[in-house]
Amino acid sequence: MRRALILLPLLLGSCSCQRDAEPGHALAASASAPAPAPVDVSASASGGITATAPPALSAVAPDAPSESTTIRNYIYALVGQDRSASDAYWSGGRTSSRPDDAVLRSIPQLRSLRVDTESPIARDTAQPSRLREVPVRVRAITDDGTFRYEGWYRLQPRPDGSGWEILSASLQPSLQ
Template sequence: MRRVVMLLPLLFGGCSCQPDPVEGSASTGKAADTAVLPDADAPAASEPETATPVAATPGAVAPGAADEGATVRRYMYALPGSDRSASDAYWSGGRTGARPDDAVLRDIPDLRNLRVDTGSPIARDTAQPSRLREVPVRVRATTGTGTFIFEGWYRLQPRPDGSGWEIHSASLQPVLR
């Protein structure tokens, strides 16, 4: 009977040995789709939030500006054109270097079509709001001679005037089938 009485507080008060459910658990690597607002009567937390999704952090660029993934997709869709100045405008400073980081994609002859799949942006600095974001990409390029697949990332930073994102660097590698 004593054992039953000793277990009653655990049933009503909860067990401290069980983990609390956390949205956007670091073990899954996925951020929560909804935000939880703190209780107005609760004291302020002493630890900073670490599981805040990048998209929920305002202030890196102007409200209403295209997000990081949209910027990368717009850049990619400007590549097949013969006018490289349209695609170069998406890079930091409005132009690429002598040899762009994604030259493997830009140098494909007879580029006819691109399909771009972008992942969720990842903060690559500790600034709040983040000023360096990495967008994972998978690109399918169709040419007159075949189809090529590339995987990698584009790193973006806010434009100097804060009007949107610009490409800072890139890394693409061909995928062998």
């Protein structure tokens, strides 16, 4: 109990919650330091204080579909046999004479398809990244059996920045 009484004046006298007047040289030093992030005051009324974060850097419009969504939409358009719609996802609006994912274009008697994508990987050092690689796993069920493919799609921003377009792909059959 005596120890607590001895520490009490020390705690009250130098409490870190009390603001001390800053000397002039400390003000000059703090002026050259970066300013702290602004605080969203409207959130404090609702019970929590949140610092506003700077917007995330993106090479495409904020409302554009993500890289993974672009890949899934492309593959579902491809499976739907609408070649013009699926080719529109490629850079330049068309694929080469032998597309990099030709194996998906030639699946006969498709009954079911599942596409799993992983998080995009930046393949350049630009900020924001302008070349992304999306790892994929595809499971196709046909009348002849189940086929699995693994690989990736590389994407780049469309010239107008409205979304992502496919630059290249690599899909290989996998055994499981």
